[in-house]
Amino acid sequence: MLTLLEQIDKGTLWHSPGGIHPPQLKSLSNQSAAKRLTPAGQYRVPLPQVGDCARLSIKVGEQVKQGQQLTDGEGFMYLPVHSPVSGHVIDISLQSSNHASGLPTLTCIIEADGLNQTIDYQESALVELSNQQILDKIKQAGIAGMGGATFPSHIKLNPASEIDLVIINGVECEPYITSDDVLMRENALEIFKGIQIINQLLTPQRIVVAIEDNKPEATLAMQQCLARFDDLTSIVKITVIPTKYPSGGEKQLIQIITGREVPTGSIPAQQGVVVHNVGTAYAIQDAVLHGKPLIERLVTLTGEQVTQPGNYWIAIGTSVEYALQQVGFNADRNQKVIIGGPMMGYALPDYDVPVLKGTNCILTPSANEIAPDVEEKACIRCGECAVVCPALLLPQQLFWHAKAEEYDKAASFNLKDCIECGCCSFVCPSDIPLVEYYRVAKSALKNEAEEKQQAEQAKIRFEARLKRLEDEKLAREEKSRLAAEKRKAAANASSNKNTVAEAMARVAAKKLAAEQESKQDKPATDKSAAVKAAIERAKAKKLANQSTISNTPDENASTDNLPAVNDKKAQIAAAVARAKAKKLAQNKATLSENDTASAQNEPVDDKKAKIAAAVARAKAKKLAQKQAESASDMDAANSQVLSSEDQFSQEQAPQVQAQSEIGTGTDSDVSEPLDDKKAKIAAAVARAKAKKLAQKQAESAADMDIQSSPVQSSQEQSSQGQAPQVHTEIGTGTESDVSKPLDDKKAKIAAAVARAKAKKLAQKAAESENKTDVESDDRINADALISPAQTETSALPVTPSNVSEPVDDKKARIAAAVAKAKAKKLANKQKLSEKE
Amino acid sequence: MSSIAIAVVVLTLLALIFGLILGYASIKFKVEGNPIIDQVEALLPQTQCGQCGYPGCRPYAEAIANGDNINKCPPGGTATMEKLAGLMGVDPEPLNEVAQEAVKKVAYIREDECIGCTKCIQACPVDAILGAGKLMHTVIAKDCTGCDLCVEPCPVDCIDMIPVEQNLKNWDWKLASIPVTVVEDRTVTIRMKQEDKAVKEDSQC
Missing domain, CATH: 1.10.15.40 (Electron transport complex subunit B, putative Fe-S cluster)
Structure with a gap:
């Protein structure tokens, strides 16, 4: 039993299944030596040609030299693209591609300048270079398989597994094509130099140069040349194989040379075999020894429609149309221009496309060379196709399923092993374009597989998103739970003590204020006022205690609200007491002095204020009586107010706070002569702020506690202290306006959106304002808590409607901001209600 | 009589044994979910x-x-x-939606008009939109499933659903199948037939 190598040495050949013997017609083009075409004026280089993505390293208008690299990239399959000519880049745009579809692809258009400037091609000797340097040079030269598949050569030259056998493919089994034939005849020396490099990289045990027996001249030239390479004679063997189509296919050639079949789904390198084209070997030596990138190749221009058929060195990027014009092409009616051979090539929908690295032949057949497209007839199940199939498939079954678009069934008949050689179409008596069907089926399967992968990816992403949302929700809940616990603990520890202490402090403060006031008014009334205040203080204390104690067990439905509600009630009770104390003090003042005394205190003294004061006084008296009757009645009233506040917490609570803030705002207005505009702005800002606060409050009742306390403290602040605060608010408001680049597009769009919303909401807001105004007035009347100064301010909420009118630009903007805030609030509300 | 009794006893025993086996199997090989x-x-x-x-x-x-x-x-x-x-195992039913032919689409954000509201980001079921508040958003085209869900929430209508273009990678070889009407020309047809014959003869020799 001979080993494989011994059998190869002996020249044993195996049989590959199937195959056909189409008319060769090679003599059309191989009678003359390779020539060069007159250089074209314009070149179109697709970017990238091999690989999925690349970075452009040139710009439109830039000067490029011949051989200059046009792209950078890192991908596994990536190969750089080089300029075929010296000139300048006139455009980088989508141009129709040299592809069966002719779909546009990104193309760099270079106009030649005729200067023939080239980059510095660095010559180097093979012995000086390491394997890695050689591989880098091959990659940088952009060398891809020249047989037509354009697989990057440096990958095939750096395989993971041990390579025993390298086959140099000079078979060229397709009819018409003679580029490899002529290359072997004329450039055998360069090809062997390339083989030397391949030998150094792969160190195989044997290198077989396979040539079909219809190329005797090429075989002779190669054999003569081999004798000049002493180091190669022991390794390299030139094998002549019988002519049969498709012996030049990679897997078929391996089967012929070694008798081994490459299993489906694996590559030859896994069998220890690598196949390279002779053209690739030539390009490799050009790149490694002469530093020249792959910018031109030998192309067979043939067919009966050209007057000078032959092989021509054509720069990559030259237009097919231009090349054909140079060799006397006259187009026939329904002329087909085929890239590649007649068996596996494809017809171009558009001739004005560039020559690529894999373009080995441009065929222009006349009508009598290629059978015209005849009508497809029914499959008669003759089985001819199965006989000639080199991949041992069942073409009739594949056709059956492909035509029915049952692609998964076609796949189960190993459609993916079809090499699209076209043998089955060639022999089909029914003229069925079988390969067309297989191509459609293959692309459909490929797309289906891609879609499936995308669906899997989408599912993973969807599930990841759901998990993320779930985690976020849990984290939020946990956070709010912890915060609630903390609040609860804090409230339980200090609620009772604090409220009482706070009430006491407040009353003390009031008393101090009243004392001061009465001192200013008249020192004589000081004592009686103090006595009254003391009585009121005691009452307030009682009330506060009662309300806290009596309300805790029964009035509150939710335990969460418990401390907050208590707090509020206590506050209200305290406020009632406070107001009363104030009023009483005032009464005293007004009684002892004249009505004009109050005019000195307050500059805004008019009839209305007086009347209001009188009414308030009367009411206060009544109320005092009532209070004396029963404190529990008062509690009930308070709780009513509270419950109504709870009910309208979204609308009323902000109004109350807004009013209070406006009140302080106007207080400052009185004490400091601010101009009207500022006050209005302040009011608007305050309202917006109050809304926000209220919104927060509405979100969780527990928050009420925290939110109300700053409001309260601000109430307690003196009017002078409040004034600067209002100022700063105005400041920040205007600042934020200024800081927004108004001419910015985004800002404009945002403003437009906000304006649209504002218009809608302006009406609603006005309505709700009116409503709440009335409501708050009612409440105020019922409680009779309001001082003359405050009744004045209750008239103020009309001003926001003035503000909302877009009288001048600034106002409008502020109005927009207010409206935005409102819109947000409303949106939130809607969301909440939707959720509920 | 005794034979009947034996048969009854044997069958009862068998029934019990098989019942036990089945009961065990139903616990042991219980399938979770559907x-x-x-x-x-x-x-x-x-x-x-x-x-x-x-x-x-x-x-x-x-x-x-x-x-x-x-x-x-x-x-x-x-x-x-x-x-x-x-x-x-049911009969195929026609789709109840108008969208019979499913053209694969990908969302595209007109970035000049995007105001950075993040609403589309929240709507995207596969997190295929990139961006942050008040910053421009963009779609990761390869992860977009073309579900349309981001179009509705956009306040400035800057999202388009663009059909995926055919390129060299996803071309399905169906483009060339443009029907060509051949105008009948007798002389040409006859010449073609003769030449066809000549080619076939050529191939035989």
């Missing part, structure tokens, strides 16, 4: 678009397994519906 749901889900296109009325493909798969109609998936189109019909 495997048909996974099979249905594998057929659905995973766009998570919600056009079926369920929040995602998995819930619809569950609904199908529980007997819902199989014709509610517009992105999957007729092909998916037919596969579902095959799997569920």
Whole structure:
């Protein structure tokens, strides 16, 4: 039993299944030596040609030299693209591609300048270079398989597994094509130099140069040349194989040379075999020894429609149309221009496309060379196709399923092993374009597989998103739970003590204020006022205690609200007491002095204020009586107010706070002569702020506690202290306006959106304002808590409607901001209600 | 008489033994969940678009397994519906949506107009939109399932659904099948036939 190598040495050949013997017609083009075409004026280089993505390293208008690299990239399959000519880049745009579809692809258009400037091609000797340097040079030269598949050569030259056998493919089994034939005849020396490099990289045990027996001249030239390479004679063997189509296919050639079949789904390198084209070997030596990138190749221009058929060195990027014009092409009616051979090539929908690295032949057949497209007839199940199939498939079954678009069934008949050689179409008596069907089926399967992968990816992403949302929700809940616990603990520890202490402090403060006031008014009334205040203080204390104690067990439905509600009630009770104390003090003042005394205190003294004061006084008296009757009645009233506040917490609570803030705002207005505009702005800002606060409050009742306390403290602040605060608010408001680049597009769009919303909401807001105004007035009347100064301010909420009118630009903007805030609030509300 | 008794006893024993085996097996080989749901889900296109009325493909798969109609998936189109019909053993039904032909689309944000509201980001079921508040957003085209869900929430209508263009990578070889009407010319036809014959002779020799 001979080993494989011994059998190869002996020249044993195996049989590959199937195959056909189409008319060769090679003599059309191989009678003359390779020539060069007159250089074209314009070149179109697709970017990238091999690989999925690349970075452009040139710009439109830039000067490029011949051989200059046009792209950078890192991908596994990536190969750089080089300029075929010296000139300048006139455009980088989508141009129709040299592809069966002719779909546009990104193309760099270079106009030649005729200067023939080239980059510095660095010559180097093979012995000086390491394997890695050689591989880098091959990659940088952009060398891809020249047989037509354009697989990057440096990958095939750096395989993971041990390579025993390298086959140099000079078979060229397709009819018409003679580029490899002529290359072997004329450039055998360069090809062997390339083989030397391949030998150094792969160190195989044997290198077989396979040539079909219809190329005797090429075989002779190669054999003569081999004798000049002493180091190669022991390794390299030139094998002549019988002519049969498709012996030049990679897997078929391996089967012929070694008798081994490459299993489906694996590559030859896994069998220890690598196949390279002779053209690739030539390009490799050009790149490694002469530093020249792959910018031109030998192309067979043939067919009966050209007057000078032959092989021509054509720069990559030259237009097919231009090349054909140079060799006397006259187009026939329904002329087909085929890239590649007649068996596996494809017809171009558009001739004005560039020559690529894999373009080995441009065929222009006349009508009598290629059978015209005849009508497809029914499959008669003759089985001819199965006989000639080199991949041992069942073409009739594949056709059956492909035509029915049952692609998964076609796949189960190993459609993916079809090499699209076209043998089955060639022999089909029914003229069925079988390969067309297989191509459609293959692309459909490929797309289906891609879609499936995308669906899997989408599912993973969807599930990841759901998990993320779930985690976020849990984290939020946990956070709010912890915060609630903390609040609860804090409230339980200090609620009772604090409220009482706070009430006491407040009353003390009031008393101090009243004392001061009465001192200013008249020192004589000081004592009686103090006595009254003391009585009121005691009452307030009682009330506060009662309300806290009596309300805790029964009035509150939710335990969460418990401390907050208590707090509020206590506050209200305290406020009632406070107001009363104030009023009483005032009464005293007004009684002892004249009505004009109050005019000195307050500059805004008019009839209305007086009347209001009188009414308030009367009411206060009544109320005092009532209070004396029963404190529990008062509690009930308070709780009513509270419950109504709870009910309208979204609308009323902000109004109350807004009013209070406006009140302080106007207080400052009185004490400091601010101009009207500022006050209005302040009011608007305050309202917006109050809304926000209220919104927060509405979100969780527990928050009420925290939110109300700053409001309260601000109430307690003196009017002078409040004034600067209002100022700063105005400041920040205007600042934020200024800081927004108004001419910015985004800002404009945002403003437009906000304006649209504002218009809608302006009406609603006005309505709700009116409503709440009335409501708050009612409440105020019922409680009779309001001082003359405050009744004045209750008239103020009309001003926001003035503000909302877009009288001048600034106002409008502020109005927009207010409206935005409102819109947000409303949106939130809607969301909440939707959720509920 | 005794033979009948023996038969009864033996059969009873057998029944008991088999009952025990079956009972054990039902515990030992208990199937968690419904495997048909996974099979249905594998057929659905995973766009998570919600056009079926369920929040995602998995819930619809569950609904199908529980007997819902199989014709509610517009992105999957007729092909998916037919596969579902095959799997569920029901008759194929025409899709109930107008979108019969499912053209794959990808969302595209006109970035000049984007105001950075993040609403589309929240709507995207596969997190395929990149961006942050008040910053421009953009779609990761390769992860976009074309579900349309981001179009509705956009306040400035700057999202377009663009059909995926054919390129050299996804071309399906169907482009060349433009029907060509051949004008009948007698002399040419005759010459062609003669030449055809000549070529065939040439190939034989």
